[in-house]
Every structure is written in C-alpha cells, then in structure tokens.
Amino acid sequence: MRAARLAAALPVAWAALSLSACSRTVYEGEPNDHFTQATQLPGACTAVGTLSSAKDVDFYRIDSSKPQNLSVFVGGIRGADFVLSVLDADRRELKRYDETGTGGDEQALDVGLDGGAYYIVLSDKDEKYVNGGQAYRMNVRLESPEGREREPNDKSLQATPIKPGALIRGHYYPSRNLLADDTGYAEEDWFRLDVGAQGLYTLNVDASEVPGIYPVLEIYDANGYKVKEADSQGAGNPVTLHNFGVKPPAHYLLRLRSKLPAANAQVPYELLTELVPWQGRTEFEPNDQRLDATPFDQDSIAGTIFPEGDADWYRVSVPEDKRFILRAELSALAGMDLALSLRDDIGNELVHADNMGKEQPEVLTGYGVRKGDYYLVVSEKTGKKADPKATYTLAKSLTPYQEGLEWEPNDSSATAQGIKVGDSVDAYLAPKGDVDFYEFNVYTAGEIVFEITGLLNARLEATLYDQDGKALALGACRKAGDPLSFSKALQPGTYQVRIRAPSPDEANTRDKYTFRLRAR
Amino acid sequence: MPAAALLALALGCAHAPAALKAVPPPAAASGPAAPPAAPSAGEETGSPPRAALPSAPPNFELSSYEVVEKEESDALAMVRVFVGGSLAGQTETAPLSKEKRWTGRLQPGNRPLRFERWVLRGTGPWAKAEDDFQPRERFYRIDDRSLIVVQLKFFDSGRQYVIQTTREEPAQKP
Numbered sequence: 001m002r003a004a005r006l007a008a009a010l011p012v013a014w015a016a017l018s019l020s021a022c023s024r025t026v027y028e029g030e031p032n033d034h035f036t037q038a039t040q041l042p043g044a045c046t047a048v049g050t051l052s053s054a055k056d057v058d059f060y061r062i063d064s065s066k067p068q069n070l071s072v073f074v075g076g077i078r079g080a081d082f083v084l085s086v087l088d089a090d091r092r093e094l095k096r097y098d099e100t101g102t103g104g105d106e107q108a109l110d111v112g113l114d115g116g117a118y119y120i121v122l123s124d125k126d127e128k129y130v131n132g133g134q135a136y137r138m139n140v141r142l143e144s145p146e147g148r149e150r151e152p153n154d155k156s157l158q159a160t161p162i163k164p165g166a167l168i169r170g171h172y173y174p175s176r177n178l179l180a181d182d183t184g185y186a187e188e189d190w191f192r193l194d195v196g197a198q199g200l201y202t203l204n205v206d207a208s209e210v211p212g213i214y215p216v217l218e219i220y221d222a223n224g225y226k227v228k229e230a231d232s233q234g235a236g237n238p239v240t241l242h243n244f245g246v247k248p249p250a251h252y253l254l255r256l257r258s259k260l261p262a263a264n265a266q267v268p269y270e271l272l273t274e275l276v277p278w279q280g281r282t283e284f285e286p287n288d289q290r291l292d293a294t295p296f297d298q299d300s301i302a303g304t305i306f307p308e309g310d311a312d313w314y315r316v317s318v319p320e321d322k323r324f325i326l327r328a329e330l331s332a333l334a335g336m337d338l339a340l341s342l343r344d345d346i347g348n349e350l351v352h353a354d355n356m357g358k359e360q361p362e363v364l365t366g367y368g369v370r371k372g373d374y375y376l377v378v379s380e381k382t383g384k385k386a387d388p389k390a391t392y393t394l395a396k397s398l399t400p401y402q403e404g405l406e407w408e409p410n411d412s413s414a415t416a417q418g419i420k421v422g423d424s425v426d427a428y429l430a431p432k433g434d435v436d437f438y439e440f441n442v443y444t445a446g447e448i449v450f451e452i453t454g455l456l457n458a459r460l461e462a463t464l465y466d467q468d469g470k471a472l473a474l475g476a477c478r479k480a481g482d483p484l485s486f487s488k489a490l491q492p493g494t495y496q497v498r499i500r501a502p503s504p505d506e507a508n509t510r511d512k513y514t515f516r517l518r519a520r
Numbered sequence: 521m522p523a524a525a526l527l528a529l530a531l532g533c534a535h536a537p538a539a540l541k542a543v544p545p546p547a548a549a550s551g552p553a554a555p556p557a558a559p560s561a562g563e564e565t566g567s568p569p570r571a572a573l574p575s576a577p578p579n580f581e582l583s584s585y586e587v588v589e590k591e592e593s594d595a596l597a598m599v600r601v602f603v604g605g606s607l608a609g610q611t612e613t614a615p616l617s618k619e620k621r622w623t624g625r626l627q628p629g630n631r632p633l634r635f636e637r638w639v640l641r642g643t644g645p646w647a648k649a650e651d652d653f654q655p656r657e658r659f660y661r662i663d664d665r666s667l668i669v670v671q672l673k674f675f676d677s678g679r680q681y682v683i684q685t686t687r688e689e690p691a692q693k694p
Contacts, residue, residue: 321679323652370676370679414682418656439658441632467661468661491630492630492659
C-alpha cells in the first residue's frame, strides 16, 4: 500500500523537480551587453555570470514556443544593487524589478510568455559597484500558465483572462510597478472575466489572505466604470465580494491590489471566482441605488452589508391596481444595527424603520401600497460596519387590503384613514414616533364612544378634533398596556381622532391595538 | 327640474350665469351619465346674452384638475358634486389636466359633500372612477355670506387626491 502510494507520488515529485530545479547551468558569454549579443538560455536553467562594472548590463535570451510563465531569481552579491527586467522580442520592457538595495536578491514572478523571443536583462544601479570577481547565479524557471496570473497585468488592457470556477494563483509582487504611467507606481493585478451564458448569475469572488498584504478588490464594467469595491479591512485578511449580479453577455474586469505599498513574493494569493445562477433569493450587487435595485419577487431574499456604508436596494413591484399592505421583516446581524427604509418609485422615503437596537431585527409593520414600484433599502445605521460573511434575510409579504386594517400612511390630518361609526380598525403604533389619524362622519347628533385596546410598551392617548381642527376631547392611558375609552356628544359633522404615544420611543412592532367607534 | 337648471347642466355649470346654477339637487345618478351636451353653434357664435336673473351669489365653488404624466392619457373628465347623497351639479367636461369648475348656491349649514370623478376614455362610455379612489364624503360649513372654495387635485393616475378648502369673503371676491 505504502509502495503504491510512493509510486503514485513519484511522477508528481519528478514534475515538481523538473519545474523548480534548473536542468542545466549556462555561463554568460561576454560581450552580452546588447540584445544582439544576448546569451542564449535553453529554457529553465541557472545562468552564471559577472557584472564587470557598475555600467555592465547582461542580456539573456530565451525562446518560448508556447505560452508559459517565467520566473527569475538572482542571488545578491556584494556591492551590487541589481535591477532585473524582462523584455519582449521588440525590446519593449514588460516588467522591471528593483525590490532590494545593494547586496540584495532580486526576482521576477509570473511573467507571461507567448511564443517568441524574450530577453532577461540584469543590471546594477549602485555606481560604486566594483566586484567583477564575484559571480551571480540566476535561476530561470518556466511553468505552465494554467491557473496563474500573467504579468504584466497592471492595466485593464493587460488583464489576465480567467474562467469562472477556476482557481488563479498570483503574487502581490513587486511592491511597486516601476513602469507605471502614474507617479503612484501602484502594483496591481487585473483579470478579465467574460460571461457569455444566458440567464442571470451572481458572481462570488474570494481572494485568500497573504501575510502583510491589505488587499482591495474592485470590479469594473466593460466601459471602465468601477461598479463595486471590496476592502479587506486590514492587512493579512482575505477579501471577498459575493452576490455580484451578472447579466450576460458581460465583460468584467477585476482589479486586485494592496491598499498599502507592500509585497510578498513567498506566499501567493489564490483568487477563486464562482458564477451561480441567480434564483432571486440573494441580492444582485451592485444594488446600491434605486436604478440598480435587486428585483424582490420571492418571499425572502438574502444579502450582506459590505463594504462599509453599503445600502442594498430591493424593488417590490405591485402588479395589480388594488390596495395591498406591504410588510417587511429584516433579520439581525451580529455587531450591527440595521435599518430598513421603504421608498416610493422615485426614491422618496415613505417609512424609516429603526425601532430596535444593535443585533436586533427590524420590522416594517405595514404600509398601504398600490400598483407600482416600491423599494426596500437595507443599511447599517452607523455606516461603519461591514461583514462580507454575515448574511441578513429580508422577508416581505403583500396582503390584500380589507376593511378593518390600518392603511398607512395615516400620519397626518391630510392622510387620515376613513372609518365609519360602528366599525373598528386594527393598527400598529410603529415605527417609533408613529401617529395614526382617523376620520369619520356623524350624520345624526348623538354620543360617540371611542375605545382603544391596550398596547404593551405604549401609553396610548387619543385626541378628538372637529372639522375645523379644534380639539374637542382628550383621552389618555395611565400606564402602558391599559385600554382607553371616552365618549363625547357630537353634532353632525366630520371629525378626526389622533392616536399616539406621549413618547416617540413607545412603539410596538409586534402587537396591534384596536380602535373602535360606536354610537351610544 | 326647472328648464333653466337643465340648461345650466347641459352647458357646463362653470360657464353658466350664477343664477342658472342655483339648481335644486337632482336625484342621484345610478349609472354612467351621458356626456354633457356641447353648446349649440348659435350659442357659441353670439346669440344674445341671456339676462342674468337676480339671485344670490354662489356660496360654493369646486375646482378640480389632475396631474397627468402622459399627454395621451389626458382624457376628458368631469367631477360631480353630491350634497347629502343627491346630485347637485357637475363641472364642465374638459381634459383631466385642465382646471374644471362648478359653482353653486347651497343651503347654509354643515353639509356632507361628496365628489365623484368621471372619465371618458377613448370611444367608450363615461366611467366613474373606482369607489376606492373617489374622495371621501366630508362635511363643509356652508353659509350665506362667504364662498367656500374646494380645490380637488388628483394625481397618481387618479389613485390619490388632495383637497384644499378656503373661504373667501364677498369683499375679496371681485
């Protein structure tokens, strides 16, 4: 058994050795100061040479017959401050490395070669260099490009193509892009994702953690607009972006970089992309504004608050020209105080539900809606908390309106809900600060009795107004939970009753009160 | 019903002399009403003006219009006025977005008034808007000395409305 395992492992070990170790040693052939005099390398090997002076430059040529990745490591020698470059057949500099000072090693990683000639150029930039007697050793390695980033991929035009579901390894290396057009010299890795399939998908992207690196992941659309950014919130953290909505055919560009200038040549990052058919049960990022709202057709939907300040918009479409009561419930998230907002078709806020505190659910108890589009917006109250792994659930229900239910908005005398003498209404005193107005007509003079059942956590008070807005009577509970009842002799006319709690904090999203109006 | 009152209704009450608009409340309509008849050519082209009958000035005015999002949905419309459940009159017929008026003299007192929105779409009959979307009946204090002006504005394709009531003293009315 053990022998069988060993036999199975041998080809893998051989392959690893043939890739990592140089098969032969090549000695530079001076003069090789110009590309026309470049020392030919047979492929993966170790080149041994010397820099005779500070101005000496050694050119090596490598001929590639297929796509492969080139990595070069040159050990430091006394007095030399190496600069390592890779040039293409037209001597265009693809990448330049100068990570260390005098005496330090230099290396190039993941340089993508296609078919053709390439040049490796080693030079020194320490003008005081005089160490022609010490040889340097330069290890040249060639690997399959499958599953690897291909430098240079520092610009969108140079993005490495990736396929959803495939794992890509790369390095946050070098720390600076010395060939950058801007003065920031930001080293970044671009990847191109083409989605040609039909249907809607969500894209999940995960980049593993790398010691010392503070990764930031961005997604750009085909027009070059940044549509989403995920910040890892610290060095040594992974970066994650989930539920990014993709509508094929689509081309997206992923930009991965370190927020702070840093590099790690030893530990590669692993970039995993996953394309999942969208079933309408998760948010469809970006959904940070009304125009990008995720259609919310199912009973519930899941989402995350990420990055900081994230606001998730969901579109609720009411198809029929009837009256419905929209109710929504938002689950709690650890460490966060979530808020839920209902907005109309142009984004104006209709209700803001922020009844509960940190790590507690929010409820939008009911709002009257008719045919059209409405938006539910989930956000974190402080705008400073985010967690890509914590998922909230937003549930909604659309119930046909029927007599006896509250019809919000009824928060002002202008939007008072009609009620007939002899009828009753079941209603919520929520969200915080809610005020409910009811309007009724008295056609025959008589005594009208107002009855309101008790409500936990709230001391209800009711004020009766005549049609000119003059207060006629006031009734109030002594303590929370007590029912309220009073009567008043009224002449024919239109009247309004305002029900509220004396303190805006006295609200109840769980229980309803019943308001009944009858003639005695 | 007096002939003068019928004529006033047929002409569109807002354009008729005030005296002609003092109609006694007709019976409440039970079905779609026929569109108001268009004025005859003679009336439009200068038949001698009728002498205004000496009468008290109107004490109630309804003004109604609608916010219309698309020009093609700017159908003809009118608003009927009911007092205590009886039809008292109706505005002239005009596109939804145009202001339509009805003035009349109502019996003083605290009166329950209800306004009904009717729309004529395409070539179909006049259709009363759904009860769900009609303004609620409400009491208004009518008196002899002042003019109650009710402005009724519909929006959201007639699904919502706003009512604004003002009282104008005779001296303020030219």
